[in-house]
Amino acid sequence: MRIGVVTFPGSLDDVDAQRAVRFGGHEAVALWHGDHDLRGVDAVVLPGGFSYGDYLRCGAISRFAPVMTEVVEAAGKGMPVLGICNGFQILCESHLLPGALIRNDHRTFVCRDQRLRIENNRTAWTSAYDENAEVTIVLKNGEGGFVADEATLDRLEGEGRVVARYLDGNPNGSLRDIAGITNERGNVVGLMPHPEHAVEDLCGPGTDGLGFFTSLAAATFA
Numbered sequence: 001m002r003i004g005v006v007t008f009p010g011s012l013d014d015v016d017a018q019r020a021v022r023f024g025g026h027e028a029v030a031l032w033h034g035d036h037d038l039r040g041v042d043a044v045v046l047p048g049g050f051s052y053g054d055y056l057r058c059g060a061i062s063r064f065a066p067v068m069t070e071v072v073e074a075a076g077k078g079m080p081v082l083g084i085c086n087g088f089q090i091l092c093e094s095h096l097l098p099g100a101l102i103r104n105d106h107r108t109f110v111c112r113d114q115r116l117r118i119e120n121n122r123t124a125w126t127s128a129y130d131e132n133a134e135v136t137i138v139l140k141n142g143e144g145g146f147v148a149d150e151a152t153l154d155r156l157e158g159e160g161r162v163v164a165r166y167l168d169g170n171p172n173g174s175l176r177d178i179a180g181i182t183n184e185r186g187n188v189v190g191l192m193p194h195p196e197h198a199v200e201d202l203c204g205p206g207t208d209g210l211g212f213f214t215s216l217a218a219a220t221f222a
Helices: 014-023 066-076 086-093 150-158 211-218
Strands: 002-007 027-032 043-046 081-084 100-102 110-118 133-141 145-147 162-166 178-182 188-191
Touching: 002 014, 014 027, 014 211, 043 066, 043 086, 066 081, 081 086, 086 100, 086 188, 110 178, 145 178, 150 178, 162 188
Parallel strands: 002 027, 002 043, 043 081, 081 188
Antiparallel strands: 100 145, 110 133, 110 162, 162 178, 178 188
């Protein structure tokens, strides 16, 4: 598959995401925030970083980038879209996913290897994992606390749309220990930790993040 990775001003994990896409067996296609088309890609990754300097609110300006008009439209038609960290924030600001990401409850930046439980392996981005698989990937954020009203949280839980949950302590105050969620269709996933930093044994905590990219081989959403 041809997987587009969007670069916004301030993105810093776009190259890592492109590399992870290649490790997953796909062709990485660089997309620019000012693009008005997706260059025929089969899926899109919104990478981590500090798009537009995180001014106003994380992801709030990126939501209006020209490329996001195309991403929102394509996601509505079933194209797989993965938002990682800042990308998760952008997905929420774009209303492709519910809720919001706010400043960590301890008001400090966190960077550590984080254990997660993959609770939904029926999405375009998680089908390579066993249900309830426990994995370790990198977490690094200052505004990673996932919040939503109780009705939305209950709906996410009831519909099985919590993709990943933090284990061994909550690192940022996310409600109900939620680390990642999906939309109803399962083609759009937002994840605060960084699977692209865990795709090989040489760097990072191992290869537990690779499944987010190999899963696309079985995706039937596009």
